[in-house]
Amino acid sequence: MNPDDFSDAAAGRLMKVGHSEAAFHAFVPAPLPPVLNLDTPLVLTLSAADRAIGELAGLGRTLSNIRLFVNPFVRQEAVLSSRIEGTRTDLAGLYEFEAGQRPGDADAQEVFNYVLALEYGLERLQSLPVSLRLMREVHARLMESVRGGQATPGEFRRSQNWIGAPGDTPVGARYVPPPVPEMLEALDQLERYLHVPADLPPLVRLALVHYQFEAIHPFLDGNGRMGRLLMTLLLASWGVLPHPLLNLSVYFEARRAQYYDHLMAVSTSGSWRDWLQFFLRGVAVQAQDAVLRARRLQDLRAGWLETLQARKASATSVRLMEALFDHPVLTIPAAQRLLGVGYPAAKANVDKLVHAGILKPTGDERYRKAFVAHDLMWIVSGVDGGVAELLFSP
Ligand SMILES: Nc1ncnc2c1ncn2[C@@H]1O[C@H](COP(=O)(O)OP(=O)(O)OP(=O)(O)O)[C@@H](O)[C@H]1O
CATH class of the missing domain: 1.10.3290.10 (Fido-like domain)
Incomplete structure (x- = not known):
């Protein structure tokens, strides 16, 4: 100095x-x-x-x-x-x-x-x-x-x-x-x-x-x-x-x-x-x-709920969808723990979210057993913080 x-x-x-x-x-x-x-x-x-x-x-x-x-x-x-x-x-x-x-x-x-x-x-x-x-x-x-x-x-x-x-x-x-x-x-x-x-x-x-x-x-x-x-x-x-x-x-x-x-x-x-x-x-x-971002997350949840309801999904699937906000990267054993169900039921519920377009299996060979809620992660970390910067006027 x-x-x-x-x-x-x-x-x-x-x-x-x-x-x-x-x-x-x-x-x-x-x-x-x-x-x-x-x-x-x-x-x-x-x-x-x-x-x-x-x-x-x-x-x-x-x-x-x-x-x-x-x-x-x-x-x-x-x-x-x-x-x-x-x-x-x-x-x-x-x-x-x-x-x-x-x-x-x-x-x-x-x-x-x-x-x-x-x-x-x-x-x-x-x-x-x-x-x-x-x-x-x-x-x-x-x-x-x-x-x-x-x-x-x-x-x-x-x-x-x-x-x-x-x-x-x-x-x-x-x-x-x-x-x-x-x-x-x-x-x-x-x-x-x-x-x-x-x-x-x-x-x-x-x-x-x-x-x-x-x-x-x-x-x-x-x-x-x-x-x-x-x-x-x-x-x-x-x-x-x-x-x-x-x-x-x-x-x-x-x-x-x-x-x-x-x-x-x-x-x-x-x-x-x-x-x-x-x-x-x-x-x-x-x-x-x-x-x-909080409003977008709210909209995302509402949209997912609508999709699941249109597919007559069970309350368990809705519960798993909500759990994604805490665990947007999910494995079947994690879904088992979150839902308190056995492996087959957890897998069936994860599959439902995959078919509804909410979860995607990760393509990476190392993580093939994981599923990711990309939309959610994008809202939180997406590179659009500039929007707020543009809105800023004291
Ligand atoms: N000139 C400065 N005067 C006081 N604080 C500063 C100055 N420049 C940077 N800092 C602060 O110091 C932090 C970095 O400190 P340092 O490189 O010592 O890391 P650290 O003490 O190991 O802590 P961490 O690894 O969490 O930052 C910066 O993130 C910033 O908050």
């Missing part, structure tokens, strides 16, 4: 660590909240983001079958949040892993851990507020038995880390977070900030907290994913979005360099305004996108 890049408006202070050639600078973020200047364009973007998230939350409350749609949204977020850090598994790969089709796939295991960690965190919110303890517990799930064994799951770091290219040292790294004692103090301050009554609109607080968490970088590994997962937990705990339907990582992944540059610019120059503008626009775009 070059101290010359940091201006007087930096969102914290630089510290020199070590001596002579091994000396480097680390950044210690100032406690939240910063002094903010919410100008008119920013207020308009905040208002658009608030409206969009309100509509999404409303949809979550009014759709009786919203539970069906949460699972695919959570998985898409897990896939994209992990992809920002280079994991290659896609949505189909994650579902194949869950269906037992990819044993030993370390990438898919990491993405699945994200799902488990998020589900754990949402459940834990019933008994524990968002706090340092919750962060450690969720991190333990996220990093459970991951590759490398360096991650110290569930523990804040006890040594210096840094963000940079492989082989970088803290001397040449792009960003160096606070040394351990300052990190612990910054974490305490962050926790206190999380517990104070709302001083700013929740979406603004969310952007501040995300920056602060990343600037502190409190774990040896998994900070990007933890910071993004934390946003879903905060939205739920503040009652802004009770169901995890916002896929902010889709937005960040598509603009990864900008995302990183904005975080850096807050540290070096206190560019809170630009970070907020970028972040709030992301919330608005992704909330609108989620509303569109």
